[in-house]
Amino acid sequence: MAESIRMLSKNTVKFIKSLHQKKFRVQERMFFVEGEKSVVEVLNSDFRLELLVATESFIHKNNRLINSSSAHVIQASQKQLEGLGQYQSNDSALAVVHMKVNSSFDFPEGEFVLGLDEVRDPGNLGTIIRIADWYGIKNLVFSEHTAEFYNPKVIQSTMGSFTRVNFFYADLRRTFQAWNVPVYGAFLDGKNVHELRQVSSGVILMGNESNGISDNIGGFVTDRVTIPGFGQAESLNVAIATAVLCDNFKRLQVQ
Template identity: 50%
Template sequence: MISKNQLKLIKALESKKQRKKNGLFIVQGEKNVSELFNSGFTIKQIFATASYINNNGTLLSQHNLVPLITEASEDELKKAGTLVSNNSVLAIVECQDFSVPEISENELILVLDQVGDPGNLGTILRVADWYGIKNVICSPDCADFYNPKVIAATMGSFARVNVSHTDLTEYLGKQAKPVYGAFLEGKNIHQTQLSSSAFIVMGSESHGISAEVGAFVSDKITIPNFGQAESLNVAMATGIILDNFKR
């Protein structure tokens, strides 16, 4: 059973301010929680249905997680969490502070400017994980990495992609590698010589890349359109651009 104090903490962690204050965030659903077991994240508490505990007993024992488990009903978990379905398990986890990375040879680093929608950020991290991108750098006004909607949308990729928030102008101003940026007026990506070691900047759907960050873009690129759609979702555009770089 989830106590009143435990429920209060779980609900508080929906707030960025409380996540920062407590240094904790929530992970929900079997897929996302399972990704924690072999990650660098520290699990503080697990709330799970009897069915989940029975089905995953061996795995939980192997990772020494049994002492952290509190049995709860699906209705309790639904009330505590933010998911409409997949309410068999919820974990309280310690936040990690990822340092801003130095770029390695043959590495692509994804840079996100003003991507404020949590669903878009989570999907971008999932796409980044698919293409082997290990580091994603966000502007301070991007959605918070530990937002429950971001974590849910990653479908487990949050455990494999390092996400840091920093001033992008200060960060990009120190780089010697090429900085590609997605612009409507950019050069056709199909006709551009792409580097295997570079930064790829994506902006918000509504505002694009800000002028301040755009000043550090060395190569403006665009995805050519062959139909009548006015624009692409930023997560979809990120996938297309990463596919071209990887090819």
């Protein structure tokens, strides 16, 4: 492998920097991942790597893993790495990775799917993906204007969990109609989730940060659920609410 390690060229720098913009990510169908933990996770995943820019010590430490990947390997200094990505500090690696195809899936019987209706903040989306991974929810479906999965802030906030979920963007109404399963929607005036007794599977649906679940999707919600409040805060952040609902549904799930 050592023979094929290249040095960082101006064109490569320009190419990687272009991937900070959605326009170029969509055009190239590639995105980037940075930091030791996330890059190791993506090397271990079924994502296909195009480029791996890494420090000598990262290359040395992960030699076997890198050899088994398809990536072109480029050695760079910490300073060079920090000029490529979004991290203030990066002494390990940055990978350029091919996107997966946005293909829908059938409803996975006996499981929960997490649905997001217009969650716009990349940090929230990333945190939600990490939560889904914690709770073993492997499948997610997003409305078309939900934040972009491959946004660097989303990828960063997932802490590597982006490698372990399936997802697609779609018209949620059509998807829910086709699936014909229970859709548990998070509302401020639904049934207290602590009073639910048994659940087996279905969609857990979360809405937009400001407006909640949109009216045109609300009609497809079969069960409106609410996290009980005991104090005076008006709401919970959508990622926080997702975690609390997933925790309750997994606790109540009858296999």
